[in-house]
Amino acid sequence: MTPTGLRRTLSLLPLLILSLPVTAELSRLGDEVLSGISGQGGIYLSGDISINEVGGPVENSYFGRCDDASKKCGARFAYRLKEDGGWMVLDEIRGNFAFEGLTLRVRNVDSGFAGDGDLFNRDVIELGLPNTVRFNDVQFKIAGSSTARPTDPGFQQTDIFSVEMQGEVMMEGNLLVFPAGNP
Amino acid sequence: MGIQHSLKPFTTFAGGVACLVFSAGISAGMKSLDDSVLAGISGQSGLTMELDLGLTAGRLSYFDDGNGLHLEGFRVGSATDPTGQAFHLVRVDITEDATLNLDYLVEDRRIEFGDIRLAGAPGVSMGGVFFDHSLKGYLNIRQGGALGGSGYTFDTAYTMTGGRLGYRTNGNELFLDNITMNVEAIGVTLDLVGNTLTLDAPRIVGDWEVGAIRYSNNPLTHGVSLDSGTGQPLPSYGSLSGRYELSSRTDITAGGRAGEGLRIDSETVIHTASFLYTDDGNTLALRDIEGAYRINDLRLDVAPDWKNRPALALTLGSMDGDFRIGSIEMGANGKSVGQINVSFLLEDQVFNGRNYSNAIYLQGGGHSNAGPQGLRLATEWSLRLADFSYTEDGNRVIFSGLQSWGQGDVTVNVTRNEVNNGTEFFDGLRVGFEGIKAGYRINGLRVGSEDAPLQGGTELLLALGFYPAYEFELDGHVTLGAGGASGAGITINSDIRIRDGKAAIIAAPYDEGNGEVSQKGLWITELDYNAHVRDMTVDVTEDGLAIIKGEAWSTMDIGNLRVGDKESGQSFGRFVVKKYETGSSMTVIPGGAGDVCAGGMGSSAGECEASGGVWEARGGEGLTVRLRQVFAKAISDTRKNELVWETNRQIDGAGRAVNGTGTQLVLNDIYTSDGGDFDGDGIDDNSFGTRTDLSVDVYRTRVVKKADGADSLGVVGNRGDEKIMDASAAAGYRYVSNPVAQDAENRPLGFAVKARSQFKELSINNIDLVHPVGGAQTAVYGVKMQNFDIKANLTATPIP
Numbered sequence: 001m002t003p004t005g006l007r008r009t010l011s012l013l014p015l016l017i018l019s020l021p022v023t024a025e026l027s028r029l030g031d032e033v034l035s036g037i038s039g040q041g042g043i044y045l046s047g048d049i050s051i052n053e054v055g056g057p058v059e060n061s062y063f064g065r066c067d068d069a070s071k072k073c074g075a076r077f078a079y080r081l082k083e084d085g086g087w088m089v090l091d092e093i094r095g096n097f098a099f100e101g102l103t104l105r106v107r108n109v110d111s112g113f114a115g116d117g118d119l120f121n122r123d124v125i126e127l128g129l130p131n132t133v134r135f136n137d138v139q140f141k142i143a144g145s146s147t148a149r150p151t152d153p154g155f156q157q158t159d160i161f162s163v164e165m166q167g168e169v170m171m172e173g174n175l176l177v178f179p180a181g182n183p
Numbered sequence: 184m185g186i187q188h189s190l191k192p193f194t195t196f197a198g199g200v201a202c203l204v205f206s207a208g209i210s211a212g213m214k215s216l217d218d219s220v221l222a223g224i225s226g227q228s229g230l231t232m233e234l235d236l237g238l239t240a241g242r243l244s245y246f247d248d249g250n251g252l253h254l255e256g257f258r259v260g261s262a263t264d265p266t267g268q269a270f271h272l273v274r275v276d277i278t279e280d281a282t283l284n285l286d287y288l289v290e291d292r293r294i295e296f297g298d299i300r301l302a303g304a305p306g307v308s309m310g311g312v313f314f315d316h317s318l319k320g321y322l323n324i325r326q327g328g329a330l331g332g333s334g335y336t337f338d339t340a341y342t343m344t345g346g347r348l349g350y351r352t353n354g355n356e357l358f359l360d361n362i363t364m365n366v367e368a369i370g371v372t373l374d375l376v377g378n379t380l381t382l383d384a385p386r387i388v389g390d391w392e393v394g395a396i397r398y399s400n401n402p403l404t405h406g407v408s409l410d411s412g413t414g415q416p417l418p419s420y421g422s423l424s425g426r427y428e429l430s431s432r433t434d435i436t437a438g439g440r441a442g443e444g445l446r447i448d449s450e451t452v453i454h455t456a457s458f459l460y461t462d463d464g465n466t467l468a469l470r471d472i473e474g475a476y477r478i479n480d481l482r483l484d485v486a487p488d489w490k491n492r493p494a495l496a497l498t499l500g501s502m503d504g505d506f507r508i509g510s511i512e513m514g515a516n517g518k519s520v521g522q523i524n525v526s527f528l529l530e531d532q533v534f535n536g537r538n539y540s541n542a543i544y545l546q547g548g549g550h551s552n553a554g555p556q557g558l559r560l561a562t563e564w565s566l567r568l569a570d571f572s573y574t575e576d577g578n579r580v581i582f583s584g585l586q587s588w589g590q591g592d593v594t595v596n597v598t599r600n601e602v603n604n605g606t607e608f609f610d611g612l613r614v615g616f617e618g619i620k621a622g623y624r625i626n627g628l629r630v631g632s633e634d635a636p637l638q639g640g641t642e643l644l645l646a647l648g649f650y651p652a653y654e655f656e657l658d659g660h661v662t663l664g665a666g667g668a669s670g671a672g673i674t675i676n677s678d679i680r681i682r683d684g685k686a687a688i689i690a691a692p693y694d695e696g697n698g699e700v701s702q703k704g705l706w707i708t709e710l711d712y713n714a715h716v717r718d719m720t721v722d723v724t725e726d727g728l729a730i731i732k733g734e735a736w737s738t739m740d741i742g743n744l745r746v747g748d749k750e751s752g753q754s755f756g757r758f759v760v761k762k763y764e765t766g767s768s769m770t771v772i773p774g775g776a777g778d779v780c781a782g783g784m785g786s787s788a789g790e791c792e793a794s795g796g797v798w799e800a801r802g803g804e805g806l807t808v809r810l811r812q813v814f815a816k817a818i819s820d821t822r823k824n825e826l827v828w829e830t831n832r833q834i835d836g837a838g839r840a841v842n843g844t845g846t847q848l849v850l851n852d853i854y855t856s857d858g859g860d861f862d863g864d865g866i867d868d869n870s871f872g873t874r875t876d877l878s879v880d881v882y883r884t885r886v887v888k889k890a891d892g893a894d895s896l897g898v899v900g901n902r903g904d905e906k907i908m909d910a911s912a913a914a915g916y917r918y919v920s921n922p923v924a925q926d927a928e929n930r931p932l933g934f935a936v937k938a939r940s941q942f943k944e945l946s947i948n949n950i951d952l953v954h955p956v957g958g959a960q961t962a963v964y965g966v967k968m969q970n971f972d973i974k975a976n977l978t979a980t981p982i983p
Contacts, residue, residue, distance in 0.1 A: 042691070043639035046884050046933075047977040048782045048796070056970030057871065057941045058858055063970045076969040083964045098782040098795065100887050103982050104642065106689055106703045106746060123703060123747025125689070128982075131889055131903060134795060136784060148967040149858065149944075172889075178746055182831045183754035183840055 042105025048098035051075055062150040066094075074140070078148045087145045089157065095138030095165070103128030109176065124178040129171040138165040229276030229284075236260065236292075237268035248442040250485035252495055255308075256297020262315035262347070262406065263291055282325040289318040291345075293406065298556065300547060301485070303493040307548030310352035310556040310597075313406050316362070317345045329383050334374035340367040347406060353554030354402030355597040357612050360419075361394025361408070379436045390426040395419035398665035400599035400610050418665035420673055421463075421723070427456040439484035440498050449478040453506075462723040463670040468517065471509025478502050487544075488561040489590075494544035501530040502541070511773075515725040518773035521575030521804045532567040534588040534622065535654075539565035549596035550615045550660075552606040557596040564589055566623075570633075575775060576802030578881035580934050581629040583637065584694065589621025591657070598662065609676040611664030616679075622654035624702060626692045630881060630980065631932040637692050638981035640934040645688065646875055647808060652687040652702055654749075655710070667722035668731055675719040684710030685749045706749040707758075709742020727772040736763045736822045742842065756830035757842055763822040765815045767872065775805015775880035776937035781976045782885070801880040801935065808879075813872035814945075817852045824853040844955055852948035858969065873942040880937075883930040884978035888918055894983045906931055906983055933978035941972040 055065040055073035064071025074092030081088070103126070110121040141162040147155045238259040245252045261267030269292035276284040295313035320341025328334015346362025366389040374381045397408060397417040404411040431451040438446055456472040480500025488494045505526035510519045531540045542563050549557015566587040573580050594615035598608040627637035641651040657679070664674035690704035718733030739760040745752035780786070783796015791798040817823030832845035857868040886906040893899050900906075900918025907919045908929045919926050950963035 042982045043642065043979040044886060044982045045977050045979055046782065046886065047975065049973065049975045050784070052970070052972050053784065053974060054972075056943075056972040057874075058943045058970040060858070072970075075971040077966075078968075079966040080964050081962070083961070085964070087965075087967075096784055100782065100885060101889050103889075104639065104689065105982065106691055106705060108703070108747070123752055125705060125746055128889065131887055134782070136794065148965065149969065151859065179753040179755045182845075183743060183756040 042103060042107075045102045045104065046100045048096060050096040052094045053096065060151055072150075076150070078145060080148075087148050089141075089143040089145045091141045091143050091145075091157070091159075092162075093140040095140075096136040097138065098134040098136070099130035100132060101128070101130040122178060124176040127175040127177065129173055129175060131171065133169045133171060135165040135167055135169070139163060229274050232271075232273045232275065234271040234273070235268035236271055237266075245485070247439060247444050247485035250493065251302035252485050253300045253302065254296045254298075255300060256295070256311070258297075259292065259294050261291050262293035262345075267291075269293070280325065282323055285322045285324075287318065287320060287322070287341075289316070292316055292318075295406075301493040301495065304547055307546075307555050307557075309545070309547045309558050310350060310549075313347070313349045313351070313358075315345065315347035315406060316343050318343050328374035329372035329381070330374045330376065334372055337371040337373070338369045339371070340369075341365075349406060350597060351405070352549060352556035352558075352597045355398075355400050355599050356405065357396070357398050357597045358406070359393045359395075359423075360397045360417075362391065363394075364391040365389055376434075379434045381432065381434050383432045385430050386428065387430065388428045390424075392422070392424040394422055395671070396421060396423070396665070398597070398611060419671040420663070420665045421667075421671040422461045423459065424461070425456065425458045428454045429456070430454070438482075439486070440482040440496065441484060441486060444482055444484035444486075447478065447481040447483065449481075451476055460723065462667060462672050465515070465723040465725060466513070466517070467723045467728060468510070468512040469508045470512065472506065473509070474504060474506035476502065476504025476506075488542075488546070489544075489563075490561070492544070492546055492561065494546045494561060497543045497545070499529065499541040501528070503528040503530075513723060513727045513771070514773055519804055520771075520773045520806050521573055524572045524574070525569065527569040528567045530565060530567040532565045532586070532588065534565070534586070539563060539588040539590065541565055549594045550606065550613065550617075552604040553594075553596040553598055553608060553613065554603075557594060560593040560595070562589075562591065562593050562619075564621075573806075573881075575804035575806070575881060578932055579631060580640075580881045581633060581635075582625050582641075583629045583633075584626025584692075585623065586625075587621070587623035589619055591619025591621065592617040593619070594660075607678075609662040609664060611662045611674070611676070613660050613662040615660040616657045619657040620655075621657065622652075622685075624652035624687075624690070624693055626694055627651075627690075628934055628979075630934050635932075636981040637695075638934075638979065639689065640979035642689055643934070643936040643938075643977060643979060644877075644879075646810065646877060646938070650686040650688065651690040652693075652704070653684065655684040655686075656682045658682075668720040668729070669722070672720055672722040675716060675721065677714070677716040677719070679712070679714045681710060681712040684708075684712060686710060687749070701748050703747055703752075704749070706745045706752060707739075707741040707743075708745050708749055708754075711738075711740040711742070713738045724770075726770055729768065729770045731768040732764060732766070734765050735767060737761070738821060740842070743840070754840075756828060757832065757840070757845070759825070759827040759829070761821070761823055761825040763815050763817065763824055764813055764872075766811075766813045766870065768809075768811045770809040772807040772809060773805075774803060774807055774878075776801050776807075776878035776935070776976075777803075779935075779937060779976055781978065797885055799882055799884075799935075801882045805878060805880040808877045810875040810877070811872050812855075812875075813869055814853055814855045815869065816854045817948075823851075826850040826853070846955065847951075847953040849951040849953055849959070850947050851951060854946055854948075855942055856944040856946060858944045871943045873940060873945065875938060875940040878937040880935040881932055882935045882978065883928070884933040884935065884980060886931050886933075886980050886983060888983060896983075898983075931980050933980040935976075935978040938975045938977070939973070940975075942968070944969050945971070 052074050056063060056075055062072055064073060066073035072092050074094040077090040078087040105126050106123055107126050108123050109117050111117045141159050143157050143159045145157040236259055240257040243254040243257050261269050270290040272288040274286040293313055293315045297311045299309040318341050323338040325336050327336055343364040347358050347360055349356050349358030368384050368387045371384045397419050399417050401410055401412055408416060410417055429451055434448040436446040438444060452475040453473055458469040460467045482498045484496045486496040508523045512519050529541045531538060540563055544561035546559040546561060548559050569585040571582040571585055594617060596613045598613045600610050601608050628640040629635040629637060641649055659679035661675060661677045666672055666674055685706055685708045687704040687706055690702050693699055693702040714737035716732060716735045720731045722729050741758040743754035744758055745754050779799045779801055780791035780796045781799050783791045783794035785791035785794050788798035814824045827847050827849050829845045829847045832840035835841050855869055855872045857871050860867050862868055888900045888902055888904045891901050896914045898914045904918035904920045905922045906916050907922060907926045908916050908931055945968045947966040949961050949965060951959040951961050953959045
């Protein structure tokens with residue numbers, strides 16, 4: 001530090017000391033000041049979602065942990081379209097999805113889309129698709145079942161087909177969600 | 184201790200006894216000693232006065248510009264004997280330097296007002312206040328204040344024991360019991376500057392303890408710890424304790440907001456403080472508190488409120504301050520949740536085109552059906568700006584630009600279980616809300632530091648019922664009863680009604696830096712929300728803070744779900760969410776997610792990275808909220824779980840959609856179950872419910888560029904490049920295509936939420952399509968979801 005610089009620093013010291021009693025004052029950075037660095041809200045999400053990684057909370061004659069080969073460790077979703085009909089089932093739902101860069105924000109679309117944006121001129125929820133989505137052991141079965149619960153009396157189930165997914169999916173673009181029609 | 188020190192001037196014990204004997208003769212009443220008498224005893228061993236004081240006054244009145252405030256049923260006497268007297272022993276000593284030393288001992292004293300009334304408000308009053316204590320201490324007064332000879336300087340210290348401070352309305356009372364307090368203030372000066380009295384206390388040190396906070400609904404019980412009927416201890420909310428060291432300066436000036444009255448300006452610096460709440464041996468502790476606040480132009484008047492009701496008016500020019508709570512500890516091991524910083528500015532501000540200020544107009548009456556005694560606080564507030572930040576493991580998230588405004592009546596009554604004129608009351612302290620029109624909003628989150636860009640992230644806390652912006656009209660009450668799930672604690676009964684609500688699920692900033700703008704977002708508007716809670720207990724436990732709901736039901740009728748502007752944004756239609764829960768709970772636990780494999784799988788760093796994930800050691804601090812929601816089967820049209828989506832509604836003359844005239848999709852009677860009847864009572868068990876654990880941390884995360892070229896701040900990179908924070912870069916970060924280990928340590932900080940949600944069984948009884956003319960058609964005859972365990976690791980950062 002130069003002597004001049006040092007003198008300046010020293011001359012500032014009394015000001016600093018004088019200012020001590022007013023440390024109670026707020027010295028926040030107003031949002032106006034921050035205009036240059038605003039990211040315009042919204043979020044950029046990275047992370048993963050897994051379903052029944054090691055099994056679900058139910059342990060009975062049908063469901064169990066994934067290291068028990070005699071039990072099912074996935075989740076089960078059953079519905080029926082007739083009052084006394086059988087049940088459509090998505091069974092043994094499991095897997096892990098990992099992604100980087102899923103964005104979520106509300107924005108105005110008033111340009112682009114080959115001129116359609118200008119005519120559209122509305123606010124939309126924009127889901128920015130992640131660069132990559134990695135699937136780890138994503139699987140489920142589609143089946144028909146006689147009962148909603150696999151532990152109900154008379155339970156019978158016929159598996160129709162099963163799906164397994166593994167690998168990475170590259171994505172680009174946005175998903176725009178907006179109201180249409182009469183609310 | 185200072186008390187013992189001050190007793191030294193008394194030369195001999197014998198002399199003291201002689202004084203006592205002498206003073207016994209004057210114990211029947213107070214006698215003032217004039218200066219000529221005291222002049223003769225200067226420099227001598229002093230004078231002892233012993234006094235049994237019993238004083239009553241039917242009414243003490245204070246008048247301000249002709250408006251009266253009356254304190255009725257004033258009494259000073261024994262705390263234990265309603266007709267008895269309080270013992271006082273005062274030793275007066277004047278030293279050579281003309282310092283007046285007062286050593287005092289007060290035993291078993293109660294000071295109370297039976298009621299407080301305002302002239303012009305017949306039939307209603309504020310209720311009674313009582314204050315019991317025994318005191319031992321000293322007060323030294325010498326001439327010469329901070330500014331010279333015309334002022335005074337005081338040194339004082341005292342110990343208070345057996346204290347009680349109570350509030351009583353309509354035969355029910357609530358009081359702090361068994362208060363112990365030590366206070367020492369040395370070098371307090373009192374000066375008159377112009378027409379302002381300045382009281383400067385450079386150092387006040389103290390500690391305090393409240394043994395219990397008790398409640399009584401027995402009109403025959405007054406100011407005692409045991410119920411006068413059963414002889415049992417009155418139920419307690421828990422106990423409190425704390426320490427503090429502060430300095431303060433207060434200016435008191437004559438003159439109210441209009442005419443007579445008082446003006447108070449004050450500045451207080453809290454050098455250190457702690458606050459502990461203890462419930463059956465478990466403690467919630469706020470430690471290492473420090474901060475400062477300043478009150479500017481607080482006026483005290485007896486003046487009417489905006490509805491011309493007589494009131495004691497407290498109107499504020501402004502108040503600002505900032506606080507830091509260094510550690511919030513709870514649970515058996517005293518583990519810390521982290522640190523909280525708050526800065527605030529209460530000041531007049533225009534919100535939604537209307538000016539709001541800060542004022543409380545204290546009135547008598549409380550809720551109109553609770554009885555004639557109670558408090559009514561006609562309140563207006565304007566929180567111009569506040570920042571609330573949470574720091575854990577050294578990383579910080581700031582809820583930036585919090586603003587709040589509102590006006591309405593808050594009522595306070597101590598009530599008991601009864602129905603009066605159709606209003607249901609519960610045991611406890613009832614805080615009522617009447618016609619409160621209010622709102623709040625935050626500008627966004629900033630993660631890391633105050634100059635970080637604004638971002639979203641509150642969306643990840645929706646499960647906790649957190650909305651980043653909310654405007655509403657509020658009526659209802661929250662009644663805080665004594666006693667928790669076991670022993671001490673709090674029991675809450677509540678009925679809340681929100682009308683014309685507008686709440687944001689997703690909200691963009693209201694100020695991007697160029698002035699206020701319409702806050703764009705996903706809004707629930709035209710909201711009518713009715714919520715009821717019965718027997719919800721709040722306890723501090725070995726785990727943390729446990730909240731257990733006995734029964735809770737609510738209807739959230741969302742007139743429109745709008746995108747964009749909350750007034751004019753286009754609507755997805757109407758949504759009605761009905762909830763009915765029994766035995767649901769929420770536990771707040773210190774500690775966040777701990778070690779996390781983000782974006783991969785594995786329980787060690789090696790396994791995680793091999794699966795493509797990033798191993799994150801998120802540290803020991805943080806916060807975990809454990810929710811259990813037990814959705815019960817429907818028992819009535821209001822106590823059920825149901826989701827309705829209605830569109831294509833008819834429009835009324837004012838252009839508004841008319842609810843109930845459109846087509847509806849109804850998910851009817853949604854409930855959880857344990858998957859069978861295991862206890863053999865013929866009904867499926869339902870105790871597991873849906874269990875959601877939310878862990879909140881602030882941690883570094885991987886952010887990759889989504890497109891080639893420049894981002895919103897002009898920083899150039901290629902798709903897939905990683906964002907690395909770099910203070911030497913112009914924008915504070917740069918893009919790196921192949922980050923090295925050191926880069927990984929400079930990844931951007933994000934708001935990290937780890938969630939795990941599981942349920943054994945969740946059912947929907949039926950899904951109907953309802954046509955306004957054709958009626959309901961069932962589309963799905965039952966949905967049953969079983970054995971779900973969903974985990975999510977999500978970290979929110981700003982959009983690059």
